[in-house]
Amino acid sequence: MTEVAEESSTGATDAGRTAAARSHLPGDPSMWFFVIGDLVIFGVYFVVYMYYRGQDHDAFLQSQAQLNLTIGTLNTVVLLTSSLFVALGTAAARGGRTADATRLFGLALVCGAVFPLLKLVEYIPKVIAGVTPGTNLFFMYYYVMTGLHLCHVLLGLVILCFVIRNLRGPAMPRISFVETGATYWHMVDILWLVLFALLYLMR
Amino acid sequence: MTDIDTAATHSATPARPARNWRKNKKLDQWLAFWIVPVFFNLFGLVFVPLSWMMPPRSPSAPQSEIVGFMQSHNLLIACVILTLTFGLAPVTNACYLTQMKRMSVSPVFRYCLIMGATTGGIVGQLFPMFCFGLGAFRPGYDPKILAMLYDFGYLAFIGSLGCFCIMWMAFGLAILLDENNILPKWLGYYTVWQYVTELIAAPVWIAKSGPFAWNGVMTFWLAMAMYVSWQIIVYVCIFRSIKNQPDDELENAWLETEPATPDSAAKADA
Amino acid sequence: MDVTTYVRNPLTYVWALLTAVTVTSWLIARDGGAAHHLNATVTVTVLLIAAVKTQLVIWHFMEVRQAPTWLKVTTTGWLIALFALLLGFYFGAA
Numbered sequence: 001m002t003e004v005a006e007e008s009s010t011g012a013t014d015a016g017r018t019a020a021a022r023s024h025l026p027g028d029p030s031m032w033f034f035v036i037g038d039l040v041i042f043g044v045y046f047v048v049y050m051y052y053r054g055q056d057h058d059a060f061l062q063s064q065a066q067l068n069l070t071i072g073t074l075n076t077v078v079l080l081t082s083s084l085f086v087a088l089g090t091a092a093a094r095g096g097r098t099a100d101a102t103r104l105f106g107l108a109l110v111c112g113a114v115f116p117l118l119k120l121v122e123y124i125p126k127v128i129a130g131v132t133p134g135t136n137l138f139f140m141y142y143y144v145m146t147g148l149h150l151c152h153v154l155l156g157l158v159i160l161c162f163v164i165r166n167l168r169g170p171a172m173p174r175i176s177f178v179e180t181g182a183t184y185w186h187m188v189d190i191l192w193l194v195l196f197a198l199l200y201l202m203r
Numbered sequence: 204m205t206d207i208d209t210a211a212t213h214s215a216t217p218a219r220p221a222r223n224w225r226k227n228k229k230l231d232q233w234l235a236f237w238i239v240p241v242f243f244n245l246f247g248l249v250f251v252p253l254s255w256m257m258p259p260r261s262p263s264a265p266q267s268e269i270v271g272f273m274q275s276h277n278l279l280i281a282c283v284i285l286t287l288t289f290g291l292a293p294v295t296n297a298c299y300l301t302q303m304k305r306m307s308v309s310p311v312f313r314y315c316l317i318m319g320a321t322t323g324g325i326v327g328q329l330f331p332m333f334c335f336g337l338g339a340f341r342p343g344y345d346p347k348i349l350a351m352l353y354d355f356g357y358l359a360f361i362g363s364l365g366c367f368c369i370m371w372m373a374f375g376l377a378i379l380l381d382e383n384n385i386l387p388k389w390l391g392y393y394t395v396w397q398y399v400t401e402l403i404a405a406p407v408w409i410a411k412s413g414p415f416a417w418n419g420v421m422t423f424w425l426a427m428a429m430y431v432s433w434q435i436i437v438y439v440c441i442f443r444s445i446k447n448q449p450d451d452e453l454e455n456a457w458l459e460t461e462p463a464t465p466d467s468a469a470k471a472d473a
Numbered sequence: 474m475d476v477t478t479y480v481r482n483p484l485t486y487v488w489a490l491l492t493a494v495t496v497t498s499w500l501i502a503r504d505g506g507a508a509h510h511l512n513a514t515v516t517v518t519v520l521l522i523a524a525v526k527t528q529l530v531i532w533h534f535m536e537v538r539q540a541p542t543w544l545k546v547t548t549t550g551w552l553i554a555l556f557a558l559l560l561g562f563y564f565g566a567a
Contacts, residue, residue: 023539024536024539026540028388030388030389031392032544033389034389036547037392037393037396038396039548039551041399043551043554044425047555047562048414048425050558050559050562050563051562052413053562054563065509077495077496080492080495084485087534088479088482088484088485090536091484099474100475100479103474133409134410137415140406140409140410140413140415144405144421148402148403182535186530186534186535187535189530189534190527193526193530194523194555197519197520197522201498201501202502202563203505203506203509203510203512203515
């Protein structure tokens, strides 16, 4: 009974995969090393940010007022949707539905590509208005942290392309590779969820 | 003759321990490798207790402090040691390259590593050496000039991130894409973090105080924590990699395997 | 491609929840936090929402729910430690 529930929750319909569904580490273990380490490193950066914010919360609050909350929220939804497509695609790949998986990852890529575009729409007016990393500590943090995250997103988009190529290729797709790429992408999503709350939402 | 020699080395008779290490086929790599702790200890000595260049002084220090530092006795000694031992840096980088040659990836990666190391070494080590050296070896400069040299030296040292970014990205990617698994995959990811912390150092050009200055929490302390642990770990991995390298994969393996011919001289020059 | 299987998928339900909660936190910040003054209620709410969202992504999208125990412990531990420290520093400074 539990196994059936597991199957439907991952979307996989193959009975043969139930044994693997329990206690399964998706993808390459070294990618998990990277993901956990990256989460810890960013976690430290987040906490240090909170500390410095506490030293000068008025300046931080006034600077936060200049952020574009709408674009921030849109970006969050964009990444969440992209993550959904990646998760669905991974399950489809595992279930042997390679054509579906390819389409789903394609959707994930298109969705994910919207993120850097929205970021440009956000950065450019600010920079033109003279709000740069040098303006104050809040904006230094804002540009550095979102910039670093943006680099992660761009790398993630490249990885998604490789996953799609793997799925479309003449050879059998390597599920481990698909899972590894998916894990990275979800990490990028998580980092943004926290960043969004810290920079845009909290008061 | 060769058989007797090998038999002697295998039986490890106390009479001939000195012959053992010279016969070691990986002698070149081991020599380069063991220079590493010497180099790093010397540099650690130079930068910390001798000159207190590290942890970095404040970018917004008053001029009198800057002048005092630039003309201090300790800085002079530090610069002398730096000038004499700077040449060891390329040797420590050579350790990476010998192992990178064994990887299945394109040579482009190790060329990037060489170029990154070279430019980084010039900008990140030579320039500060000149700047602080000028202050130490040439008394009588105007305080304003000394202040500029101080800025120049520190910014070159900490702000030369672009070169090292390329170097560590090339190394990290090479490890990750390598199908021969010369170095472990997690080291590749760890090296990518090196690149990330170098990127985070970019704001030192702008901030003169706070966490993003060249002595700041974000740009210096956290980066140092990552860097020191990474540097130690990478050399441990290189050690294991050299140790585990099969003898027939060595660059000089052809000396033993191929028969001596008149062409050998030409090959030795290659 | 049978779209229905993907729409009526537990993962999609999780996504719908995540999106709804994101929009909620946006409204809280936009309206409740419009004044851009220190506001502990808004902060605690949005941070807790972020923690819940993160946990959902880790558990369902990253499939940690079906992962070995050590991974469950590590990711949950990271989440708790991070948000505890964030809230700690927020209230510590105020």
